[in-house]
Amino acid sequence: MLQRFRYRIDNLMGRGAPALFLLLAALCCLFAVLNGLLLLLFAPDGLRPEGARSSVWAGFLRVLSPARLAADRGPAPFLAASVVMAFGGIMLMSTLVPVISAGLQNQIARLHAGRSPVVESGHTVVLGWSSQVHVVVAELVEANRSRGRACIAILADRDRTEMEAEIRERAGPLAGTRIVCRTGNPADPRDVALVRPQQARAVIVLAAEEERPDFGVIKSLLAVARTRPEPDSGPFVVAGVEDEQNLGAARLAGGPRCRVVSTQGFIARLMVQSSLQSGLSSVYTELLDFAGHEIYMSHQPSLAGRRFDDVLRAFRASTVIGLMRRDGRILMNPPGDTLLGAADRIVLISEDDSTIALLPEVPALPDVPLPSAAPAVRRARSVLVLGSNRHLADIVGQLGAHLPAGSRVHVVADVQPPVDEEHGTGLDLSVQRADVTRRPVLEGLSPEKYDHVMVLCPDGHDPRGADAGTLTTLLNLRDLAGEGSPEYTLVTEMADDRNRVLAQAAGPDDLIVSGNLLSLRLSQISENPHLDRIFDELFAPSGCQITLHPAADYVPVHRPVSFGTVIEAVRCRGHLAIGHRLAHRTGEPPRHGVELNPDRTVLLSYAPEDRIVLLTAASVIPPP
Incomplete structure:
Protein backbone atom coordinates (compact mmCIF):
# COMPACT_ATOMS: atom_id res chain seq x y z
CA MET A 1 0.00 0.00 0.00
CA GLY A 114 9.26 29.77 -28.97
CA ARG A 115 7.10 26.70 -28.57
CA SER A 116 3.75 28.33 -27.86
CA PRO A 117 1.08 28.22 -30.61
CA VAL A 118 0.45 31.28 -32.75
CA VAL A 119 -3.13 32.50 -32.48
CA GLU A 120 -3.40 34.57 -35.66
CA SER A 121 -5.44 34.59 -38.84
CA GLY A 122 -4.77 36.29 -42.15
CA HIS A 123 -1.04 36.34 -41.42
CA THR A 124 1.90 35.30 -43.62
CA VAL A 125 3.88 32.22 -42.59
CA VAL A 126 7.60 31.88 -43.42
CA LEU A 127 9.06 28.38 -43.00
CA GLY A 128 12.84 28.08 -42.78
CA TRP A 129 15.72 30.44 -42.21
CA SER A 130 18.43 31.71 -44.54
CA SER A 131 20.12 34.96 -45.44
CA GLN A 132 17.05 35.70 -47.61
CA VAL A 133 14.59 35.84 -44.72
CA HIS A 134 15.42 39.50 -44.14
CA VAL A 135 14.64 40.36 -47.77
CA VAL A 136 11.33 38.49 -47.54
CA VAL A 137 10.38 40.20 -44.27
CA ALA A 138 11.30 43.65 -45.60
CA GLU A 139 9.22 43.09 -48.74
CA LEU A 140 6.22 41.79 -46.81
CA VAL A 141 6.44 44.78 -44.45
CA GLU A 142 6.37 47.08 -47.47
CA ALA A 143 3.38 45.21 -48.90
CA ASN A 144 1.55 45.42 -45.55
CA ARG A 145 1.79 49.21 -45.23
CA SER A 146 -1.76 49.63 -46.48
CA ARG A 147 -3.09 46.94 -44.14
CA GLY A 148 -3.84 47.17 -40.45
CA ARG A 149 -2.60 44.67 -37.84
CA ALA A 150 -0.46 42.68 -40.28
CA CYS A 151 1.54 39.77 -38.91
CA ILE A 152 4.41 37.58 -40.16
CA ALA A 153 5.00 34.25 -38.37
CA ILE A 154 8.41 32.62 -38.85
CA LEU A 155 9.17 29.00 -37.97
CA ALA A 156 12.79 27.86 -38.07
CA ASP A 157 15.11 25.53 -36.22
CA ARG A 158 16.81 28.40 -34.40
CA ASP A 159 16.55 30.16 -31.06
CA ARG A 160 13.58 32.50 -30.97
CA THR A 161 15.37 35.42 -29.33
CA GLU A 162 18.23 35.20 -31.84
CA MET A 163 15.80 35.27 -34.76
CA GLU A 164 13.93 38.29 -33.40
CA ALA A 165 17.15 40.17 -32.66
CA GLU A 166 18.55 39.51 -36.15
CA ILE A 167 15.33 40.62 -37.84
CA ARG A 168 15.24 43.85 -35.82
CA GLU A 169 18.85 44.48 -36.82
CA ARG A 170 18.71 43.68 -40.54
CA ALA A 171 15.13 43.90 -41.78
CA GLY A 172 14.74 47.63 -41.08
CA PRO A 173 11.65 49.43 -39.72
CA LEU A 174 8.65 47.12 -39.43
CA ALA A 175 6.05 49.88 -39.99
CA GLY A 176 3.40 48.33 -37.76
CA THR A 177 3.86 44.74 -38.93
CA ARG A 178 4.24 42.30 -36.05
CA ILE A 179 6.93 39.61 -36.33
CA VAL A 180 6.27 36.38 -34.41
CA CYS A 181 9.08 33.81 -34.30
CA ARG A 182 8.74 30.20 -33.25
CA THR A 183 11.38 27.50 -32.84
CA GLY A 184 10.72 24.20 -34.57
CA ASN A 185 11.45 21.93 -37.51
CA PRO A 186 9.84 23.31 -40.71
CA ALA A 187 9.59 19.72 -41.99
CA ASP A 188 7.62 18.43 -38.97
CA PRO A 189 3.82 18.79 -39.31
CA ARG A 190 3.44 19.16 -35.53
CA ASP A 191 5.90 22.04 -35.44
CA VAL A 192 4.41 23.61 -38.56
CA ALA A 193 1.01 23.59 -36.84
CA LEU A 194 2.45 26.00 -34.22
CA VAL A 195 2.29 28.88 -36.74
CA ARG A 196 -1.26 27.97 -37.83
CA PRO A 197 -0.71 27.78 -41.61
CA GLN A 198 -4.31 26.75 -42.32
CA GLN A 199 -5.46 30.21 -41.15
CA ALA A 200 -2.72 32.17 -42.98
CA ARG A 201 -2.98 34.36 -46.08
CA ALA A 202 0.07 32.69 -47.63
CA VAL A 203 2.98 30.40 -46.76
CA ILE A 204 6.54 31.00 -48.00
CA VAL A 205 9.05 28.13 -47.82
CA LEU A 206 12.71 29.20 -47.81
CA ALA A 207 15.53 26.85 -48.75
CA ALA A 208 18.14 26.29 -46.07
CA GLU A 209 21.77 27.11 -46.78
CA GLU A 210 23.00 23.52 -46.98
CA GLU A 211 24.38 21.09 -49.53
CA ARG A 212 21.01 19.87 -50.87
CA PRO A 213 18.42 22.47 -49.92
CA ASP A 214 15.70 21.13 -52.23
CA PHE A 215 15.13 18.08 -50.03
CA GLY A 216 14.29 20.28 -47.06
CA VAL A 217 11.94 22.40 -49.20
CA ILE A 218 10.07 19.30 -50.41
CA LYS A 219 9.71 17.98 -46.84
CA SER A 220 8.37 21.37 -45.70
CA LEU A 221 5.83 21.35 -48.54
CA LEU A 222 4.69 17.89 -47.46
CA ALA A 223 4.40 19.10 -43.85
CA VAL A 224 2.22 22.04 -44.88
CA ALA A 225 0.06 19.75 -47.00
CA ARG A 226 -0.55 17.57 -43.91
CA THR A 227 -2.02 20.56 -42.07
CA ARG A 228 -4.67 21.17 -44.76
CA PRO A 229 -8.15 19.82 -43.97
CA GLU A 230 -8.64 19.32 -47.74
CA PRO A 231 -6.12 19.43 -50.62
CA ASP A 232 -7.86 22.40 -52.30
CA SER A 233 -8.33 24.43 -49.12
CA GLY A 234 -6.09 26.76 -47.18
CA PRO A 235 -3.59 29.37 -48.30
CA PHE A 236 -1.31 29.35 -51.33
CA VAL A 237 2.21 28.07 -50.67
CA VAL A 238 5.21 29.46 -52.58
CA ALA A 239 8.71 28.00 -52.62
CA GLY A 240 11.88 27.94 -54.66
CA VAL A 241 14.05 24.95 -55.62
CA GLU A 242 17.68 25.09 -56.73
CA ASP A 243 17.68 22.19 -59.18
CA GLU A 244 15.11 22.34 -61.96
CA GLN A 245 14.93 18.53 -61.94
CA ASN A 246 13.28 18.73 -58.50
CA LEU A 247 10.56 21.08 -59.74
CA GLY A 248 8.03 18.32 -60.47
CA ALA A 249 8.54 16.61 -57.11
CA ALA A 250 8.15 19.91 -55.25
CA ARG A 251 4.92 20.77 -57.07
CA LEU A 252 3.53 17.32 -56.35
CA ALA A 253 4.44 17.65 -52.66
CA GLY A 254 2.84 21.09 -52.39
CA GLY A 255 -0.42 20.15 -54.07
CA PRO A 256 -2.74 22.23 -56.27
CA ARG A 257 -2.43 25.37 -54.13
CA CYS A 258 1.34 25.58 -54.45
CA ARG A 259 3.60 27.69 -56.66
CA VAL A 260 7.21 26.55 -57.03
CA VAL A 261 9.89 28.61 -58.78
CA SER A 262 13.05 27.12 -60.24
CA THR A 263 16.02 29.17 -59.07
CA GLN A 264 18.16 27.68 -61.80
CA GLY A 265 15.92 28.76 -64.69
CA PHE A 266 14.94 32.10 -63.12
CA ILE A 267 18.51 33.25 -62.49
CA ALA A 268 19.63 32.19 -65.97
CA ARG A 269 16.79 34.07 -67.69
CA LEU A 270 17.26 37.14 -65.53
CA MET A 271 21.00 37.34 -66.15
CA VAL A 272 20.70 36.86 -69.92
CA GLN A 273 17.85 39.31 -70.50
CA SER A 274 19.32 41.98 -68.20
CA SER A 275 22.69 41.65 -69.89
CA LEU A 276 21.39 41.87 -73.45
CA GLN A 277 19.19 44.94 -72.90
CA SER A 278 20.51 48.13 -71.38
CA GLY A 279 18.31 49.32 -68.52
CA LEU A 280 16.20 46.16 -68.31
CA SER A 281 17.72 45.21 -64.93
CA SER A 282 16.20 48.33 -63.33
CA VAL A 283 12.80 47.52 -64.85
CA TYR A 284 12.79 43.98 -63.49
CA THR A 285 14.01 45.10 -60.06
CA GLU A 286 11.19 47.61 -59.74
CA LEU A 287 8.55 45.10 -60.83
CA LEU A 288 9.85 42.48 -58.40
CA ASP A 289 10.07 44.57 -55.25
CA PHE A 290 7.29 46.38 -53.38
CA ALA A 291 9.11 49.70 -53.03
CA GLY A 292 8.21 51.02 -56.48
CA HIS A 293 5.53 49.96 -58.95
CA GLU A 294 4.16 46.43 -59.03
CA ILE A 295 1.71 44.35 -61.03
CA TYR A 296 -1.84 44.20 -59.66
CA MET A 297 -5.15 42.73 -60.77
CA SER A 298 -8.21 44.92 -60.37
CA HIS A 299 -11.90 44.16 -60.88
CA GLN A 300 -13.72 47.16 -62.40
CA PRO A 301 -17.36 46.24 -63.18
CA SER A 302 -18.08 49.74 -64.52
CA LEU A 303 -15.76 49.04 -67.49
CA ALA A 304 -17.51 45.81 -68.51
CA GLY A 305 -18.20 45.71 -72.24
CA ARG A 306 -15.46 48.25 -73.08
CA ARG A 307 -12.77 47.60 -75.66
CA PHE A 308 -9.25 46.95 -74.37
CA ASP A 309 -7.97 50.13 -76.06
CA ASP A 310 -10.58 52.12 -74.12
CA VAL A 311 -9.53 50.42 -70.87
CA LEU A 312 -5.94 51.58 -71.51
CA ARG A 313 -6.99 55.21 -71.06
CA ALA A 314 -9.45 54.68 -68.20
CA PHE A 315 -7.06 54.86 -65.23
CA ARG A 316 -5.63 57.93 -63.56
CA ALA A 317 -2.29 56.59 -62.32
CA SER A 318 -2.02 53.00 -63.55
CA THR A 319 -0.76 51.38 -66.75
CA VAL A 320 -2.85 48.54 -68.16
CA ILE A 321 -0.96 45.55 -69.60
CA GLY A 322 -3.56 42.79 -69.92
CA LEU A 323 -6.74 41.04 -68.81
CA MET A 324 -7.48 38.01 -66.68
CA ARG A 325 -10.51 36.07 -67.85
CA ARG A 326 -13.03 34.37 -65.61
CA ASP A 327 -11.59 30.93 -66.42
CA GLY A 328 -8.10 31.97 -65.27
CA ARG A 329 -6.58 32.71 -68.68
CA ILE A 330 -4.38 35.81 -68.75
CA LEU A 331 -4.26 37.85 -71.98
CA MET A 332 -1.10 39.94 -72.11
CA ASN A 333 -1.26 42.82 -74.60
CA PRO A 334 -4.46 41.52 -76.25
CA PRO A 335 -5.88 43.04 -79.48
CA GLY A 336 -7.45 46.45 -79.05
CA ASP A 337 -10.99 45.27 -79.85
CA THR A 338 -10.97 42.64 -77.08
CA LEU A 339 -14.00 43.24 -74.84
CA LEU A 340 -13.77 43.29 -71.06
CA GLY A 341 -16.16 40.80 -69.44
CA ALA A 342 -18.16 41.50 -66.30
CA ALA A 343 -16.14 38.94 -64.29
CA ASP A 344 -12.76 39.79 -65.87
CA ARG A 345 -9.97 41.44 -63.96
CA ILE A 346 -7.60 44.04 -65.37
CA VAL A 347 -3.83 43.42 -65.12
CA LEU A 348 -2.03 46.70 -64.55
CA ILE A 349 1.07 48.33 -63.13
CA SER A 350 0.52 50.72 -60.25
CA GLU A 351 2.42 52.15 -57.31
CA ASP A 352 0.02 50.55 -54.83
CA ASP A 353 -3.41 48.94 -54.86
CA SER A 354 -4.72 52.11 -53.19
CA THR A 355 -3.63 54.22 -56.20
CA ILE A 356 -5.78 52.26 -58.68
CA ALA A 357 -8.52 54.74 -59.59
CA LEU A 358 -10.63 55.39 -62.68
CA LEU A 359 -10.84 58.70 -64.46
CA PRO A 360 -14.27 60.39 -64.42
CA GLU A 361 -14.50 59.77 -68.16
CA VAL A 362 -12.33 58.08 -70.75
CA PRO A 363 -10.35 60.77 -72.60
CA ALA A 364 -10.49 61.02 -76.35
CA LEU A 365 -7.65 59.78 -78.51
CA PRO A 366 -4.97 62.46 -78.93
CA ASP A 367 -3.57 63.42 -82.31
CA VAL A 368 -0.36 61.38 -82.35
CA PRO A 369 2.35 62.33 -84.85
CA LEU A 370 4.02 59.04 -85.73
CA PRO A 371 7.63 59.12 -86.94
CA SER A 372 8.48 56.73 -89.71
CA ALA A 373 9.50 53.41 -88.22
CA ALA A 374 12.90 52.15 -89.21
CA PRO A 375 13.10 48.38 -89.68
CA ALA A 376 14.63 46.66 -86.68
CA VAL A 377 18.00 45.09 -87.40
CA ARG A 378 19.25 42.33 -85.12
CA ARG A 379 23.01 42.37 -85.23
CA ALA A 380 25.25 39.60 -83.97
CA ARG A 381 26.54 40.07 -80.40
CA SER A 382 29.61 38.89 -78.52
CA VAL A 383 29.34 37.67 -74.92
CA LEU A 384 32.14 36.88 -72.47
CA VAL A 385 31.22 34.51 -69.62
CA LEU A 386 33.73 34.37 -66.75
CA GLY A 387 33.40 31.39 -64.43
CA SER A 388 31.27 28.26 -64.38
CA ASN A 389 28.49 26.87 -62.19
CA ARG A 390 25.23 24.92 -62.38
CA HIS A 391 23.51 27.83 -64.20
CA LEU A 392 26.00 27.95 -67.08
CA ALA A 393 24.24 25.44 -69.35
CA ASP A 394 20.92 27.27 -68.93
CA ILE A 395 22.60 30.63 -69.54
CA VAL A 396 24.17 29.44 -72.79
CA GLY A 397 20.83 27.96 -73.85
CA GLN A 398 19.07 31.24 -73.11
CA LEU A 399 21.70 33.14 -75.09
CA GLY A 400 21.09 30.83 -78.01
CA ALA A 401 17.35 31.55 -77.81
CA HIS A 402 17.77 35.35 -77.61
CA LEU A 403 20.76 36.13 -79.85
CA PRO A 404 20.70 36.09 -83.66
CA ALA A 405 22.70 33.58 -85.63
CA GLY A 406 26.40 34.32 -85.80
CA SER A 407 26.67 35.67 -82.27
CA ARG A 408 29.77 34.66 -80.33
CA VAL A 409 29.92 33.34 -76.75
CA HIS A 410 33.30 32.77 -75.09
CA VAL A 411 33.34 30.91 -71.76
CA VAL A 412 36.44 31.13 -69.53
CA ALA A 413 36.69 29.13 -66.27
CA ASP A 414 39.28 27.34 -64.16
CA VAL A 415 37.31 24.08 -64.57
CA GLN A 416 35.94 22.37 -67.65
CA PRO A 417 32.59 24.13 -68.27
CA PRO A 418 29.62 21.75 -68.68
CA VAL A 419 28.62 23.15 -72.09
CA ASP A 420 29.07 22.20 -75.71
CA GLU A 421 27.68 23.15 -79.12
CA GLU A 422 24.31 21.54 -78.33
CA HIS A 423 23.63 24.04 -75.54
CA GLY A 424 24.37 27.07 -77.70
CA THR A 425 22.47 26.25 -80.89
CA GLY A 426 23.27 28.79 -83.59
CA LEU A 427 26.08 30.37 -81.53
CA ASP A 428 29.80 30.49 -82.11
CA LEU A 429 30.65 28.89 -78.77
CA SER A 430 34.23 28.61 -77.49
CA VAL A 431 35.63 27.42 -74.15
CA GLN A 432 38.91 28.30 -72.42
CA ARG A 433 40.49 26.98 -69.21
CA ALA A 434 42.00 29.81 -67.11
CA ASP A 435 41.82 31.42 -63.67
CA VAL A 436 39.59 34.47 -64.17
CA THR A 437 40.57 35.96 -60.81
CA ARG A 438 44.05 36.74 -62.19
CA ARG A 439 44.44 40.16 -63.75
CA PRO A 440 46.80 39.05 -66.58
CA VAL A 441 44.15 36.56 -67.74
CA LEU A 442 41.52 39.31 -67.91
CA GLU A 443 43.91 41.62 -69.74
CA GLY A 444 44.55 38.91 -72.32
CA LEU A 445 40.81 38.42 -72.86
CA SER A 446 40.30 42.13 -73.70
CA PRO A 447 36.77 42.40 -72.22
CA GLU A 448 36.31 45.81 -73.87
CA LYS A 449 35.94 44.02 -77.21
CA TYR A 450 32.75 42.28 -76.05
CA ASP A 451 29.21 43.61 -75.96
CA HIS A 452 28.27 41.83 -72.74
CA VAL A 453 30.22 40.34 -69.83
CA MET A 454 28.88 37.93 -67.22
CA VAL A 455 30.69 36.92 -64.04
CA LEU A 456 29.40 33.66 -62.53
CA CYS A 457 29.92 32.58 -58.93
CA PRO A 458 31.39 29.05 -58.70
CA ASP A 459 29.45 26.29 -56.97
CA GLY A 460 30.64 25.38 -53.50
CA HIS A 461 29.68 24.75 -49.92
CA ASP A 462 31.25 28.02 -48.77
CA PRO A 463 29.29 30.97 -50.28
CA ARG A 464 31.61 33.57 -48.77
CA GLY A 465 34.72 31.90 -50.16
CA ALA A 466 33.10 31.58 -53.59
CA ASP A 467 32.07 35.24 -53.54
CA ALA A 468 35.62 36.30 -52.67
CA GLY A 469 36.85 35.12 -56.07
CA THR A 470 33.86 36.72 -57.82
CA LEU A 471 34.54 40.05 -56.12
CA THR A 472 38.20 39.88 -57.17
CA THR A 473 37.21 39.32 -60.80
CA LEU A 474 34.65 42.11 -60.66
CA LEU A 475 37.09 44.63 -59.16
CA ASN A 476 39.72 43.75 -61.74
CA LEU A 477 37.20 44.34 -64.53
CA ARG A 478 36.26 47.74 -63.13
CA ASP A 479 39.92 48.68 -62.74
CA LEU A 480 40.66 47.67 -66.33
CA ALA A 481 37.75 49.85 -67.48
CA GLY A 482 39.39 52.88 -65.86
CA GLU A 483 37.46 55.88 -64.63
CA GLY A 484 34.89 55.80 -67.42
CA SER A 485 32.04 53.35 -67.76
CA PRO A 486 32.84 50.29 -69.91
CA GLU A 487 31.11 49.89 -73.24
CA TYR A 488 29.85 46.42 -72.31
CA THR A 489 27.03 45.56 -69.95
CA LEU A 490 28.13 43.73 -66.81
CA VAL A 491 26.10 41.17 -64.85
CA THR A 492 27.56 39.53 -61.75
CA GLU A 493 26.22 36.61 -59.72
CA MET A 494 26.73 36.38 -55.95
CA ALA A 495 26.12 33.31 -53.80
CA ASP A 496 25.63 35.21 -50.51
CA ASP A 497 23.25 38.16 -50.59
CA ARG A 498 25.26 39.89 -47.86
CA ASN A 499 28.11 40.33 -50.34
CA ARG A 500 25.83 42.07 -52.83
CA VAL A 501 26.32 45.34 -50.95
CA LEU A 502 30.10 44.99 -51.29
CA ALA A 503 29.74 44.48 -55.06
CA GLN A 504 27.24 47.32 -55.47
CA ALA A 505 26.60 48.10 -59.14
CA ALA A 506 29.02 50.74 -60.37
CA GLY A 507 27.35 51.49 -63.70
CA PRO A 508 23.76 52.12 -64.75
CA ASP A 509 23.58 48.82 -66.63
CA ASP A 510 25.38 46.67 -64.06
CA LEU A 511 23.33 44.05 -62.23
CA ILE A 512 24.30 42.10 -59.14
CA VAL A 513 22.28 38.89 -59.12
CA SER A 514 21.85 36.97 -55.86
CA GLY A 515 19.19 35.06 -54.01
CA ASN A 516 17.47 38.31 -53.07
CA LEU A 517 15.81 38.48 -56.52
CA LEU A 518 14.25 35.05 -55.99
CA SER A 519 13.08 36.24 -52.56
CA LEU A 520 11.49 39.29 -54.17
CA ARG A 521 9.64 37.07 -56.61
CA LEU A 522 8.44 34.70 -53.87
CA SER A 523 7.18 37.67 -51.86
CA GLN A 524 5.26 38.98 -54.87
CA ILE A 525 3.71 35.57 -55.57
CA SER A 526 2.68 35.18 -51.92
CA GLU A 527 0.59 38.34 -52.29
CA ASN A 528 -0.86 37.29 -55.67
CA PRO A 529 -0.23 33.70 -56.88
CA HIS A 530 -1.34 34.59 -60.44
CA LEU A 531 1.81 36.70 -60.82
CA ASP A 532 3.87 33.52 -61.05
CA ARG A 533 2.48 32.81 -64.53
CA ILE A 534 2.99 36.42 -65.61
CA PHE A 535 6.63 36.41 -64.50
CA ASP A 536 7.20 33.10 -66.29
CA GLU A 537 5.85 34.68 -69.47
CA LEU A 538 7.91 37.87 -69.12
CA PHE A 539 11.15 35.94 -68.53
CA ALA A 540 10.57 33.46 -71.35
CA PRO A 541 12.74 33.81 -74.49
CA SER A 542 9.63 34.20 -76.68
CA GLY A 543 6.14 35.60 -76.34
CA CYS A 544 5.28 38.75 -74.42
CA GLN A 545 8.49 40.51 -73.40
CA ILE A 546 9.69 43.77 -71.88
CA THR A 547 12.06 45.67 -74.17
CA LEU A 548 13.50 49.18 -74.41
CA HIS A 549 13.26 51.00 -77.76
CA PRO A 550 14.43 54.50 -78.78
CA ALA A 551 11.85 57.17 -78.01
CA ALA A 552 12.48 58.68 -81.46
CA ASP A 553 10.80 55.64 -83.02
CA TYR A 554 7.42 56.70 -81.56
CA VAL A 555 7.33 60.44 -80.81
CA PRO A 556 9.20 63.50 -82.07
CA VAL A 557 12.29 64.31 -80.02
CA HIS A 558 12.96 67.75 -78.48
CA ARG A 559 9.24 68.46 -78.53
CA PRO A 560 6.95 68.45 -75.47
CA VAL A 561 4.66 65.42 -75.35
CA SER A 562 2.85 63.67 -72.52
CA PHE A 563 3.28 60.02 -71.65
CA GLY A 564 -0.38 59.57 -72.55
CA THR A 565 0.62 60.50 -76.10
CA VAL A 566 3.48 57.99 -75.92
CA ILE A 567 1.04 55.26 -74.89
CA GLU A 568 -1.18 55.93 -77.90
CA ALA A 569 1.76 56.17 -80.30
CA VAL A 570 3.16 52.85 -79.09
CA ARG A 571 -0.30 51.25 -79.18
CA CYS A 572 -0.67 52.15 -82.85
CA ARG A 573 2.13 49.65 -83.53
CA GLY A 574 0.63 46.89 -81.41
CA HIS A 575 2.76 47.36 -78.29
CA LEU A 576 2.14 48.74 -74.79
CA ALA A 577 4.22 51.52 -73.22
CA ILE A 578 4.79 51.01 -69.49
CA GLY A 579 7.56 53.54 -68.79
CA HIS A 580 10.67 55.24 -70.08
CA ARG A 581 14.37 55.61 -69.43
CA LEU A 582 15.82 59.10 -69.50
CA ALA A 583 19.45 59.20 -70.60
CA HIS A 584 20.40 62.26 -68.53
CA ARG A 585 19.44 60.39 -65.34
CA THR A 586 21.27 57.12 -65.98
CA GLY A 587 23.82 57.99 -63.32
CA GLU A 588 21.20 58.44 -60.59
CA PRO A 589 20.76 55.29 -58.48
CA PRO A 590 18.85 53.21 -57.75
CA ARG A 591 16.74 53.19 -60.98
CA HIS A 592 19.30 54.88 -63.26
CA GLY A 593 16.74 56.85 -65.21
CA VAL A 594 14.10 54.11 -65.47
CA GLU A 595 10.60 55.23 -64.49
CA LEU A 596 7.62 52.91 -64.74
CA ASN A 597 4.06 54.16 -64.93
CA PRO A 598 5.02 57.88 -65.17
CA ASP A 599 2.49 60.66 -64.84
CA ARG A 600 0.73 60.67 -68.21
CA THR A 601 -0.25 64.37 -68.02
CA VAL A 602 3.22 65.90 -67.51
CA LEU A 603 4.81 67.22 -70.69
CA LEU A 604 8.30 65.96 -71.41
CA SER A 605 10.78 66.52 -74.25
CA TYR A 606 12.54 63.29 -75.15
CA ALA A 607 16.15 63.22 -76.32
CA PRO A 608 17.39 60.86 -79.06
CA GLU A 609 19.17 58.77 -76.38
CA ASP A 610 16.00 58.26 -74.32
CA ARG A 611 14.15 54.98 -74.51
CA ILE A 612 10.58 53.79 -74.06
CA VAL A 613 9.91 50.66 -71.97
CA LEU A 614 7.59 48.45 -74.02
CA LEU A 615 5.57 45.32 -73.59
CA THR A 616 5.82 43.69 -77.00
CA ALA A 617 3.83 40.97 -78.71
CA ALA A 618 0.64 39.37 -77.43
CA SER A 619 0.30 36.14 -75.51
CA VAL A 620 -2.32 34.00 -73.83
CA ILE A 621 -1.26 32.43 -70.52
CA PRO A 622 -3.38 29.32 -69.84
CA PRO A 623 -5.08 28.81 -66.47
CA PRO A 624 -3.08 26.99 -63.77
Missing part, protein backbone atom coordinates in the same frame (compact mmCIF):
# COMPACT_ATOMS: atom_id res chain seq x y z
CA LEU A 2 2.76 2.46 0.91
CA GLN A 3 4.64 1.59 -2.25
CA ARG A 4 1.55 2.22 -4.38
CA PHE A 5 0.97 5.54 -2.60
CA ARG A 6 4.56 6.62 -3.28
CA TYR A 7 4.19 5.54 -6.90
CA ARG A 8 1.15 7.75 -7.34
CA ILE A 9 2.91 10.66 -5.66
CA ASP A 10 5.85 10.21 -8.03
CA ASN A 11 3.53 10.25 -11.05
CA LEU A 12 1.83 13.37 -9.73
CA MET A 13 5.14 15.12 -9.16
CA GLY A 14 6.23 14.18 -12.67
CA ARG A 15 3.34 16.09 -14.20
CA GLY A 16 5.05 19.36 -13.42
CA ALA A 17 4.16 22.62 -11.70
CA PRO A 18 0.46 22.81 -12.78
CA ALA A 19 -0.37 19.45 -11.16
CA LEU A 20 1.53 20.37 -7.97
CA PHE A 21 -0.24 23.70 -7.83
CA LEU A 22 -3.65 22.04 -8.10
CA LEU A 23 -2.72 19.54 -5.38
CA LEU A 24 -1.52 22.24 -3.02
CA ALA A 25 -4.59 24.37 -3.77
CA ALA A 26 -6.82 21.42 -2.86
CA LEU A 27 -4.90 20.86 0.38
CA CYS A 28 -5.18 24.57 1.14
CA CYS A 29 -8.97 24.40 0.74
CA LEU A 30 -9.08 21.32 2.96
CA PHE A 31 -7.09 23.06 5.69
CA ALA A 32 -9.34 26.12 5.38
CA VAL A 33 -12.42 23.95 5.93
CA LEU A 34 -10.79 22.13 8.93
CA ASN A 35 -9.74 25.43 10.46
CA GLY A 36 -13.29 26.75 9.98
CA LEU A 37 -14.78 23.68 11.69
CA LEU A 38 -12.30 24.04 14.53
CA LEU A 39 -13.32 27.65 15.09
CA LEU A 40 -17.02 26.92 14.68
CA LEU A 41 -17.09 23.98 17.10
CA PHE A 42 -14.42 24.64 19.71
CA ALA A 43 -13.53 28.34 19.75
CA PRO A 44 -14.64 30.45 22.71
CA ASP A 45 -17.41 32.99 22.23
CA GLY A 46 -15.08 35.87 21.42
CA LEU A 47 -13.40 33.99 18.53
CA ARG A 48 -16.28 31.94 17.15
CA PRO A 49 -17.47 33.18 13.72
CA GLU A 50 -21.12 33.54 12.82
CA GLY A 51 -22.26 30.95 10.29
CA ALA A 52 -20.51 28.42 8.04
CA ARG A 53 -19.31 30.94 5.39
CA SER A 54 -17.67 33.15 7.98
CA SER A 55 -15.99 30.15 9.57
CA VAL A 56 -14.54 28.92 6.24
CA TRP A 57 -13.27 32.43 5.41
CA ALA A 58 -11.70 32.75 8.86
CA GLY A 59 -10.12 29.31 8.42
CA PHE A 60 -8.70 30.35 5.01
CA LEU A 61 -7.15 33.46 6.56
CA ARG A 62 -5.53 31.34 9.28
CA VAL A 63 -3.98 29.11 6.59
CA LEU A 64 -2.58 32.12 4.74
CA SER A 65 -1.38 33.85 7.90
CA PRO A 66 -0.56 31.43 10.77
CA ALA A 67 0.39 34.47 12.89
CA ARG A 68 -3.31 34.81 13.75
CA LEU A 69 -2.67 31.97 16.24
CA ALA A 70 -1.22 34.53 18.68
CA ALA A 71 -4.68 35.98 19.27
CA ASP A 72 -6.28 32.62 20.17
CA ARG A 73 -7.68 32.02 23.65
CA GLY A 74 -9.39 28.93 24.96
CA PRO A 75 -8.96 25.43 26.31
CA ALA A 76 -5.80 23.40 25.74
CA PRO A 77 -7.29 21.00 23.12
CA PHE A 78 -8.40 23.96 21.01
CA LEU A 79 -4.99 25.62 21.23
CA ALA A 80 -3.20 22.35 20.42
CA ALA A 81 -5.37 21.84 17.33
CA SER A 82 -4.73 25.44 16.29
CA VAL A 83 -0.99 24.89 16.54
CA VAL A 84 -1.27 21.79 14.33
CA MET A 85 -3.30 23.73 11.77
CA ALA A 86 -0.80 26.62 11.88
CA PHE A 87 2.11 24.28 11.13
CA GLY A 88 0.10 22.77 8.27
CA GLY A 89 -0.53 26.24 6.85
CA ILE A 90 3.17 27.10 7.13
CA MET A 91 4.12 23.93 5.22
CA LEU A 92 1.51 24.60 2.53
CA MET A 93 2.54 28.21 1.95
CA SER A 94 6.28 27.43 2.01
CA THR A 95 5.68 24.74 -0.65
CA LEU A 96 3.18 26.68 -2.75
CA VAL A 97 5.37 29.76 -3.31
CA PRO A 98 8.33 27.83 -4.86
CA VAL A 99 5.90 25.82 -7.01
CA ILE A 100 4.36 29.04 -8.38
CA SER A 101 7.81 30.53 -8.93
CA ALA A 102 9.03 27.40 -10.73
CA GLY A 103 5.89 27.34 -12.89
CA LEU A 104 6.38 30.96 -13.91
CA GLN A 105 10.04 30.36 -14.72
CA ASN A 106 9.13 27.31 -16.81
CA GLN A 107 6.51 29.32 -18.67
CA ILE A 108 8.97 32.16 -19.34
CA ALA A 109 11.53 29.62 -20.55
CA ARG A 110 8.88 28.07 -22.80
CA LEU A 111 8.02 31.46 -24.24
CA HIS A 112 11.71 32.17 -24.87
CA ALA A 113 12.01 28.75 -26.51
